[in-house]
Amino acid sequence: MALTALICDDSLLARNQLKKSLPSVFDADIITASNGVEALSILRAREVGLVFLDLTMPELDGVGVLEAIKADAMDCLVIVVSADIQPEMQKRVMELGALAFVQKPATADKLADVMHKYGLI
Amino acid sequence: MTELHFTDVQRDCLQELVNVAMGQASDKLARYLGTFVHLQVPAIALVEAALLSQHFASRYQQQSATLVSLGFFGDQGLRGETIMLYQLANVGVIAQLLGYSDDAVSEAEMLTDISSVLTTTFLSGLAEQLENSFSYAAPRILSSRDQYFADKLAYTAEQWQLALQVDIRYQLTDYSFNCDMILLIPGEAVLRLRQTLDNILADF
Known part of the structure; x- marks a missing residue:
């Protein structure tokens, strides 16, 4: 079964940019959320292997999502x-358990580099 | 008159470009001030330049403000002017933090320096995403601690057509520092900007 990835x-x-810039060899079902609250309700309802998480968002920001994932x-x-x-900020999210930090805009090169580094592709 | 309307999708696109550029500007400002800057999603609004001064006069009430202007010129008719508006409640604290002395000349120098850091970093980040490149005029103070700053803002805005208002709220570690940034662009630049946004959107 393919992995589920949440953007x-x-x-x-930004969601479309990221989706389109994902390496073609990355075999995953891609789903999206438009704020932290939505993301957490998805994460609590189904199995998601990988999350691409923005930080500055309304409702609940990325730091809040990371805290909930950790808790x-x-x-x-x-x-x-x-x-x-x-x-x-980079230090803070890494301490909260993020795997990596990608600077926006997320280009195909940056994503391929980081995903390769952590064995995701 | 150029039709100033942006679609929701164009607006979302511009908002994201502004967020990315503002992230770079905050990082620069944080390094400049030697402190962490809490970044909020900057609210953007597109308004007719003619309505601008009224808006800020009512927002700032009777308080005085300092206005710093910086002109920018890009390729393909994309040009304009940024205006930073500072309410001065926290200026003393920032001056102390940066080691400027406590007098009017130093205050003007400091606000010019901060404006320069913020706007050139912001605009360079924006230009890069628009696949353009800007050159800049030297920053100049339009109005200093002036209660009637809105008149000067109106006079400046008169030369342009569209205003992109970006509300910036910088929360530094121990105190807040509010300023507003306005991008004023002429009608032909509005068309250019919309075309560029459509090109970006067509790629995704």
């Missing part, structure tokens, strides 16, 4: 894809 971003452009010990990998590129 969580409040911007339609509930959910079994999914998280790649943060964000425009907030301050070193302190």
Whole structure:
């Protein structure tokens, strides 16, 4: 069974950009959420192997999602894809258990690099 | 008159480009100030330039504000002017943080420096995503601690057609620092911008 990957971003452009930039060899069912609350309800309802997570979002931001994933010990990998590129923010999300940090805009090269590095493709 | 309307999809696209550019500007500002900057989603609004001064006069009430302007010029008619509006409640704290002395000349210098860091980083980030490149005029102060700043804003806005208002709320670690950024662009640049947004959208 193919892996399910969740793209969580409040911007339609960012979701489409990311979806289109995923490596073609990455075999996964892609689903999307447009804020943190939506993402958590999906994560609680079904098995998701990998999350591409934006940070600055309305309702519940990416840091909030990471905290909930950690608190509930959910079994999914998280790649943060964000425009907030301050070193302190990167450090914070890594401490909260993110696998990697990708600076927006998420290009095919950047995604392929990081996914290859962590054996996802 | 150029039709100023943007579709929802074009607006979402522009909002995301602004977010990415603003992330880069915040990072630069954080390094400049030596502190962490809490980044909120900047709210954008597209309005007719002529309605701008009224909006800010009522938002800032009777408070005085300092306005700093920076012109930018890109390829294919994409050009305009950014205006940073500063309410001055926290200026003293920032001056202290950055080691500027506590007088009017230093305050003007500091706000010019901050404007320069914020707007050039922001605009460069935006230009890169629009596959354009901008050159910049030197920043200049339009109005300093002026209660009647709205008149000067109206005078400046008169030369342009569309205003992209970007509300910036920077929450620094220990205090908040609010400023507003306005991008003023002429009608032909509006058409150019919309065309570029459509090209970006067509790719995805």
